[in-house]
Amino acid sequence: xxxxxxxxxxxxxxxxxxxxxxxxxxxxxxxxxxxxxxxxxxxxxxxxxxxxxxxxxxxxxxxxxxxxxxxxxxxxxxxxxxxxxxxxxxxxxxxxxxxxxxxxxxxxxxxxxxxxxxxxxxxxxxxxxxxxxxxxxxxxxxxxxxxxxxxxxxxxxxxxxxxxxxxxxxxxxxxxxxxxxxxxxxx
Numbered sequence: 001x002x003x004x005x006x007x008x009x010x011x012x013x014x015x016x017x018x019x020x021x022x023x024x025x026x027x028x029x030x031x032x033x034x035x036x037x038x039x040x041x042x043x044x045x046x047x048x049x050x051x052x053x054x055x056x057x058x059x060x061x062x063x064x065x066x067x068x069x070x071x072x073x074x075x076x077x078x079x080x081x082x083x084x085x086x087x088x089x090x091x092x093x094x095x096x097x098x099x100x101x102x103x104x105x106x107x108x109x110x111x112x113x114x115x116x117x118x119x120x121x122x123x124x125x126x127x128x129x130x131x132x133x134x135x136x137x138x139x140x141x142x143x144x145x146x147x148x149x150x151x152x153x154x155x156x157x158x159x160x161x162x163x164x165x166x167x168x169x170x171x172x173x174x175x176x177x178x179x180x181x182x183x184x185x186x187x
Contacts (some may be wrong), residue, residue: 002171006058009033009051013065020045029054029081031114031171040122040180047071055082057093063102069073074103075183076110076151080169083127093134100142108144111183115154117168137181152182 023045026032031052049066051058059078066074079097082092100108112132116124132150139146155180157163163175171179 002058003053004184005087006051006054009049010025010062010065013049013062019047019069021070022129023047023069024073025049025071026075027059027066028077031080032077034170035176036173037057037083044185045072046185053081055085055087056092056099058096060099060102063099067106067114070158071106073079073107073109075111077113078111079131080116080128083113083124083131087118089130089134092131092141093138096135096138100138103144104142109147109183110139110144111134112148112150113148114171115157117157119162119168130158147183149179149182154176163169 025047026035026037026049028050030050030052032048033052035048035050037044037046038046047069049062051062055077057074076099079092082095111126112135115121115128128150132148136146136148153163153175156182161174161178162172163178164170165172
């Protein structure tokens with residue numbers, strides 16, 4: 001069962017007006033939803049379809065809302081909530097494959113999962129890196145574009161950058177600036 005927020009966001013996507021022609025659509029969870037994209041990609045034809053708390057199967061369920069926009073590109077980061085909810089690697093692979101099969105003919109850029117902050121590092125870092133290896137393999141198998149954001153985020157963290165808010169999961173403005181620098185959009 002999807003949350004009220006998930007259903008509300010889907011309704012917002014469905015009823016949105018003034019959508020740019022052939023936009024770049026960002027699909028994901030709260031990290032995507034909270035991304036202040038207009039500040040970092042001024043003038044770019046972007047649609048943010050992030051939903052707080054979403055999972056791989058949630059993105060698959062709402063994919064028609066993205067496809068209806070005839071995007072020039074789709075940028076996807078999804079899976080961290082699946083890890084937080086203890087979904088198995090086999091379950092995640094099955095859902096990634098279903099999502100990628102549904103996107104076969106689309107111009108897709110898949111972002112790695114990001115590292116988490118200190119309080120979650122020991123619990124989730126190995127699973128995040130394992131998921132990123134799986135994702136990179138699947139992206140190659142399906143012929144999509146892979147973009148590693150884990151490494152530049154980990155490097156910035158190791159250099160003392162403040163990338164996380166108090167919960168050690170959600171991102172600061174500096175983290176979004178790093179994300180945008182690593183993933184430019186041609187207007």
